[in-house]
Amino acid sequence: MFEQLATPKGDPILSLIAEYRNDPRENKIDLGIGVYRNDAGITPVMQAVHDAEALLLANQTTKAYQGLTGDEAFNEEILKLVLTESQCKRAIALQTPGASGALRMIADLIAVTAPGSTVWISDPSYINHRPIMEKAGLTVKTYPYLNAETRLVNEPAMLATLESLGPKDVVLLHGCCHNPSGADISLDSWHRIAELATKNGFLPFIDIAYQGLGDSLEADAQGLQVLADAVEEMVISTSCSKNFGLYRDRTGAAIILSKNKQIASNARAKMCELSRGSYSMPPAHGAAIVHAILTSESLTKSWRDELDAMNRRVNGLRSALVKAFREKTQTERFDYFGQHKGMFSLTGLSDDIIAELKHNHGIYIVGGGRVNVAGLKESEIDTLVEAFIAAGA
Numbered sequence: 001m002f003e004q005l006a007t008p009k010g011d012p013i014l015s016l017i018a019e020y021r022n023d024p025r026e027n028k029i030d031l032g033i034g035v036y037r038n039d040a041g042i043t044p045v046m047q048a049v050h051d052a053e054a055l056l057l058a059n060q061t062t063k064a065y066q067g068l069t070g071d072e073a074f075n076e077e078i079l080k081l082v083l084t085e086s087q088c089k090r091a092i093a094l095q096t097p098g099a100s101g102a103l104r105m106i107a108d109l110i111a112v113t114a115p116g117s118t119v120w121i122s123d124p125s126y127i128n129h130r131p132i133m134e135k136a137g138l139t140v141k142t143y144p145y146l147n148a149e150t151r152l153v154n155e156p157a158m159l160a161t162l163e164s165l166g167p168k169d170v171v172l173l174h175g176c177c178h179n180p181s182g183a184d185i186s187l188d189s190w191h192r193i194a195e196l197a198t199k200n201g202f203l204p205f206i207d208i209a210y211q212g213l214g215d216s217l218e219a220d221a222q223g224l225q226v227l228a229d230a231v232e233e234m235v236i237s238t239s240c241s242k243n244f245g246l247y248r249d250r251t252g253a254a255i256i257l258s259k260n261k262q263i264a265s266n267a268r269a270k271m272c273e274l275s276r277g278s279y280s281m282p283p284a285h286g287a288a289i290v291h292a293i294l295t296s297e298s299l300t301k302s303w304r305d306e307l308d309a310m311n312r313r314v315n316g317l318r319s320a321l322v323k324a325f326r327e328k329t330q331t332e333r334f335d336y337f338g339q340h341k342g343m344f345s346l347t348g349l350s351d352d353i354i355a356e357l358k359h360n361h362g363i364y365i366v367g368g369g370r371v372n373v374a375g376l377k378e379s380e381i382d383t384l385v386e387a388f389i390a391a392g393a
């Protein structure tokens with residue numbers, strides 16, 4: 001049966017990771033990987049997660065099945081993290097295996113409820129947005145997003161495309177910390193998108209995978225909350241991979257906001273029916289950790305403090321990059337590093353420059369030029385800036 005299958009081409013990010021690992025140079029720098037790292041180059045288990053795991057270990061009495069909707073206390077808490085109190089009254093969350101699972105469940109839900117819908121994703125967008133939507137059977141088109149000159153959002157072009165959309169369209173937006181560009185939508189534009197969604201009837205679909213890693217937990221959800229206040233229906237995928245550091249525990253949620261809780265619950269029930277046909281129910285461990293943290297005042301404080309420190313580290317690196325680039329180039333060409341939010345910045349570096357940075361300087365960046373600022377150590381900033389200039393960036 002399987003003889004007909006071709007050997008797949010290697011994943012470019014995974015092969016870059018392998019190349020980096022095998023590079024003997026001591027001063028090599030990995031900016032390719034998509035995870036947060038501390039100044040020691042480690043993706044740490046957060047203290048609140050350690051503490052919650054100890055509680056789970058001591059108190060867990062069963063590993064019996066939990067049910068299709070997952071951990072309901074987790075679902076309640078995640079809703080409160082993303083939406084305002086009044087929005088929570090007409091919304092419901094479904095625990096999923098990461099935001100990836102949420103993206104797929106929502107895509108499946110749209111495909112069965114409104115077949116023929118087109119999902120509009122930003123150009124560029126998270127590398128998995130298109131394949132997930134297409135595998136659910138949806139048509140995918142792109143709206144303009146990045147201004148190649150400024151490296152910031154081309155808001156007039158984006159809004160002009162959204163202006164032309166209607167009820168058969170779904171608009172997938174990044175809630176904060178846009179991946180791969182780092183360029184976020186201004187609050188004014190979130191208001192404008194809200195007006196367009198109300199007027200033209202397209203469904204907003206918000207993917208928020210980095211809440212708390214831009215400005216703060218509250219500020220990072222502001223844009224999507226503006227939209228949620230304005231529209232009758234909206235869908236959200238959210239992740240605990242980055243802000244709780246639970247990457248491998250596959251913890252996330254699909255949120256449905258509708259006219260009332262009953263309609264949202266019906267949509268969730270449909271997603272449960274769909275998940276029954278694939279992974280059935282989500283893994284319990286990560287959600288139990290998040291549930292334990294968010295229902296304990298002291299663990300919540302510990303988690304928020306550590307998340308704020310992660311956020312400060314990334315924003316500190318961004319400011320230091322801007323300062324070093326200004327000093328060394330006497331230009332403001334790289335100021336975008338300070339204007340971007342979250343872990344990533346899309347540099348727009350050419351393939352040749354990316355190759356030169358790897359070969360001559362041991363600096364690893366994925367094709368397309370996405371840099372993971374959170375992969376940098378403070379002590380590496382001058383080396384990085386000098387290498388960029390030497391390579392002609």
Ligand SMILES: Cc1ncc(COP(=O)(O)O)c(C=O)c1O
Nearest residue numbers: 098099100126179209239241252
């Ligand atoms: C924008 C975006 N959405 C979704 C995901 C998937 O997250 P998860 O690991 O929770 O499945 C990522 C992960 O990098 C992402 O960047």
